[in-house]
Amino acid sequence: MANKYKYLIAHIKKLPDGSFDRPHFLEEHLERTAKLTAENCADFINYKVPLILGYLHDIGKASDAFQERIRIKSGFEAEEAHLEGKSAQHVDHSTAGAQLSAQKYDLLGILPAYIIAGHHTGLPNGKSSEESSLYSRLHKEVEAYNNILPWLNSKLPDINPKDFMPKNHHYNSTLTPYQFQFLIRMLFSALTDADFIDTEEYMNPDKTKQRGSMATMEELKKSLDDYFQIFLNKKETFVNRKRNEILKTCILAANEKPGIFSLTVPTGGGKTLSSMAFAVNHAIKHNLKRIIYVIPYTTIISQNAQIFRDLFSNLGEDVVIEHHSNMEPAVETAYNRLATENWDAPVIVTTNVQFFESFYSNKNSVCRKLHNISRSIIVFDEAQMFPPEYLKPVLRVLNELNKNYGCSIVLCTATQPALNKSKILADGLDNVKEIIEKPEELYKQLKRVHIKILPGTTSDDQLIRHMEAYEQALCIVNTRKHARELYRALSDMHPDNSCFHLSTMMCPQHRVDELEKIKHELSKHKPCRVISTQLIEAGVDIDFPVVYRAMAGLDSIAQAAGRCNREGLLTSGNVFVFQPKQKAPPGHLRKCAESGAFTLKKYRTDPLTPPAIEKYFQDLFGKSDLDEHGILQLCNSQLDEIPFKEISEKFRFIRQTGFSLIIPYGHGKELINSLRACYEGRVPMELRRQLQRYTINIFRETFMAMAPVIEDVFRDGQFYVLLNDDIYDEKIGLNPDIPEFIKTESLII
Template sequence: MFIAHIRGSDYMQQSVQTHLDGVALLARRYGDPINLGAHCELSGLLHDLGKYTLAFTSYIKNAVLFHRVANQKIDHSTAGAKYLYDKYYDKNDSIQDFVVETVGMAILSHHSGLQNFVQTDLSKSDYIRRVTNANLPYYEEAVHNFESVEGNVERVDKLMNEAKEEFIAFLKNIKEANIKEPIVYLSYLQKLVFSCLIDADRTDTRCFEEGEVSTGSADNSDIFKKGYHHLMMQINNWKGDDHPITKLRNEMSDSCGSVADEPSSIYTLSIPTGGGKTFASLRYALKHAIRYKKERIIYIVPYTTILEQNAKAVRNIINNQNAVLEHHANVIDDTSLEEEPDFYQKEYHKQLQLGRDNWDYPIIFTTMAQFLDAFFQKGTRKSRRLHHLMNSVIIFDEVQSVPYKHFSLFNTAVNFLHFVGNSSILLCTATQPAVKYMEYEINLKEDAEIVPNLRKTVNAFKRVSIINKVESGGWGMDKLASFAEEIMTENDSLLIILNTKAEVRELYKLLKALKIAKVYHLSTSMCPAHRTEKLDEIREKLGKERIICVSTQLIEAGVDISFETVIRSLAGLDSIAQAAGRCNRNGKQKLGKVYIINSSEENLSNLPEIRIGGEVTRNYILNNPEFNGNYLGPDAMNTYFRYFDSQAKREIKQTPKKLNYKLIQLINGTHPNARSAETKSKGMFKTLEEHFEAIESPTTSIVVPYGKGKEIIASLNQDYHDVKEFNKVAKEAQQFSVNIYDYELQKLSQANLIVPLYNDSIYCLTEKAYDQDFGVTVEGDASLPQYNF
């Protein structure tokens, strides 16, 4: 028997053909809902063809049974791609060649991440170099043994013909959607097939390791039906409430319920802040998922604070605590494992490889950074999740938070998810960005807005007055503290939102020293569990005690909390609108006051979007008599986004460091080297992924010793033999983790404030580096007692 895997616990053997059939079956199930079943099954059937040799069987026996690993690894990832190329590549049949390239690229990349069809240095492409390799050891033997199995040859031929029909349907679909530069979507298609293959491969391997049988994606329809029933019970209870805001919320919720009956599309949901967005969007998502048999519901949010709050709310609304996955960040640092097949690794590395979450949940909450990484991050780790975004309902909460430099990639990805991936999209925010003015626009229908009569609705929701206090020279922190003290003579609650963590911390100290109220600090230096506790405490004390909260912008979008007065440091009009949503949220006052000030101390040199947003707001909105103080209406917002887009195009660098081209040029065929490509496909996904960063500076997720985080740190320092148990602890650790920048990591390391765990794959802080007020402190002067590991 030719062996694919040997189980470490009992030395049970899995044959190559059993593994190929298992992966092909899973991949087929992943691909069928999006009309790519044959592509995916073909990739699964051929992905480990290179293991069909005596040499590989001997290799894996020596590695697992006798712990003797040869110095030279055996390339088993190229054979399947080469087999397709040798047998089916035909210069006179473009459709067939695209299928060969798409499936072949997934196969030869399934342990290393997608490779290039075109190189930046005009050398031979990764794909051509691999599939034309005349000196691939054991290739002829692998092909002979694969073809000797009854039915394999006929199956490949049948799948190739079926895949060609799928590819023709894909081209027709793109043409009918009137999509600009369809070659971009071919690159996404190739990454999607790759995603289905690697998830099927990892899942089949994990199931063999654990002695389980995988049936592919679960049927979540019962969960959605029960959740919809609970949601509608709550909505019906509100019908008798005559409060004007409650009536408006019900009207918008009803609009979402009506639109949910319509076929899949891309909609905008421009509900004003405080308009019941969570209930309305969930009503659409659940009803639509039931009617059109969508596999899951995915919320993409900009900040973890929104993620935590809304995930908790949705669990309560649907009365199901286990149906929702919160995916904040990757606690496990396993980037170095990307290019290593699982059997080459030590046991703990194998657990990390197989135990990753792949988003196979009914309802998922994750961040914009994680969403972008699933499409564009290098390697296999995050790409594995991509196919779970297909045939789903996807709600982009606060869509204006997409990094400006990535809007071309984001907009085309959204188009792909709908027109190819059969997903229904809600672009959900109180401040819709002007996607129609962008170079790569989202293909919206004329009637894409769900909220009827948007201007009237926005005016009806007016609960604040925006007061322009911007002045030449700006405001220092001492002056701002005095202004806050003055405001608190007439108010019992005040929220101050500043643009940088350094300013927030400085002002917090000044206000705390004044002793005019209970003062709270909020920033992303605090772990999710810490922030949640602080927010819960603030909510509990609002209306009972005098409260001042000083926060970064993390509190703006989607956090359900209300203060009498808000001070906002100058920023984009969208941020100001979000800040206003934390003032007089439920209309208890006639009009709350939101003061706009400009700080003289903040450093925005590394925050160009905030800087440009502030400049556009000051120059074209606050000083524009046309708006007559109505700064949050659709007219002002459209004006703001048009000017922001115009200025951002000039001032925000679109090309990454060490690259002379925009990232989208690497997949749209406009890179100069694409003209001389040896293949039909022009994609340079490997190069794109090498230069892509969802956020400007890379971060590392570190577990912190806050609350239960101490127990988790101790638990993660144990040796795990159960992948499920390890994965459970790793997921729980997300609530007690903070993402820190590389320069912070370096300072913490130099001060011996970081402890590596689990064979240097997970990092945690000592207690000297985590403060009960501020969270992470690189100075190591935390106010909590030191914890001995």
């Protein structure tokens, strides 16, 4: 039976004058999406399976029910064509393609069926009783789509098992279950991105034009070379000479074949610039597409991204994309879905959370960029920060990217964890190549501090008295509460503004401003005592003569030591490790502190040597479940039983999700006004990026307690703004004593 509509519409939009634009016809959309999907996959698989995905993904739109609906209720936001979790409100137009894939290609069609079924609502579980599972979708009754079948049959290719093999597959054997689910994610990403881009080209052609062309790796190299001429001519000191040697070693090592590398350099040895030099030169040598720089904390991502923007400033702002979990909108809309980053830029700066959760997520907005990671060089700064409870799934991602998707991996750290295959770590990395020939010798040459362990347990009063002996000192503790209490006690003794506090309860711009004040005081040799959480341990270029560190993992102690005598201008700096009365938070941090204390006893004279660090990680990994949530077991399910949704829910680096709160600090007030002025909540990506500098994360309990003084700007959970200035303190940031400050009369509307 023929469908009643001759012309099939995929999308339609209204023009500003109220008239309708030319429709985006379905055959055009399927053809273009198929072509783009194949292009997105060109680096890792042949064109046949990607074409099937593109041609089948929206064939349900050929049904009379969908065509009726789109003609009655038109307009992009009204249609919400790409909203996860919204499809139940509309005509299901993805199940039809999944069913046709399974019918036409039998078992080979199951893999495309997952992707087609999930391209709007997210990759489904395979077999389960829920209606959204692939099994249920394949047995669901769908609307007829006969009109498009003759055209479709002329387009769909024949396939065989070899068409599912990645181009870089190193073995003659078939793919393992893990590799199949990984391939599904990469193909899912390719289809999602292609679908978004073709939709965007119709809905928002101006935005498409803005994407433009990328700077080349050769252009990046020229900018780097120009900068390094300045870098190499810096003031002649022993530390600077060593930094120059490390830089030259990295540039030379870039000629090595693609693989997995480690870069073991003591803190303050210039890892950031040297690793970027390696990455650019390695990318040119082996024709890699982009550099992805992955860091452990959102707290330092803006700082690192700015370093790279400064390096490549002559190439424009868009050469570097900064993308982390805080930048994801809390609520998906059709507009912000199209604004989601697809990592189509030469340099990406992101976080461990954003990078690894993307490989185990089932959401299309999160997975969209995955295909662009193929043939990249991926640099992990502070590689020791991989969470032990997810270590096996994390390392499996790195091995798979290297083996089958043409990626080179660089693990940068001052304290290289034992990530190679071993008895403790059977799923470890294969054939890791160290860039620095003799890391232990380099450690001895760049040793600038003595580690001293204070005996027994140290109370806050004892700690403050100890700090009083030094005009300039940094103290790093394990919790925000402890940092706040210490700061208040210390500042009461020094009401002359010579004490400073740093924590994640201060928005990034506030922390930057405080760090500038701290650096100024240090440079003028004025009294300066700082209490901080561990946020200062990574990526912060600051130099104290004395550092105190609450008992922690040996890697954290090494990072703290990197803020002491950083430039080597003293004969030796002092790092005091103390056991506070407050225990480290339960879970990972407490295990790290226990392993740190154990290793310090064994290597008391010099606890930061490479052998000591290796012993520390062996002890830590030995007492940890390295796949605590059973991710790999789930990923090894049979092809028709892969629980994508369940995996996505279980693979969360941060278990307790929070809320992003925009703070009216400094320029943040103007940005908040710009936010409020955005039409229908359509917030440009550039404004999102700027707002990140004025955003903090708070847990749900805090959010609920603060509800009376929080504005939900668009009343849809996208953006929350703090209304009451009294709650945000100029020294400690968000004040924890929230109830004292929630007063209706002090609300600023």
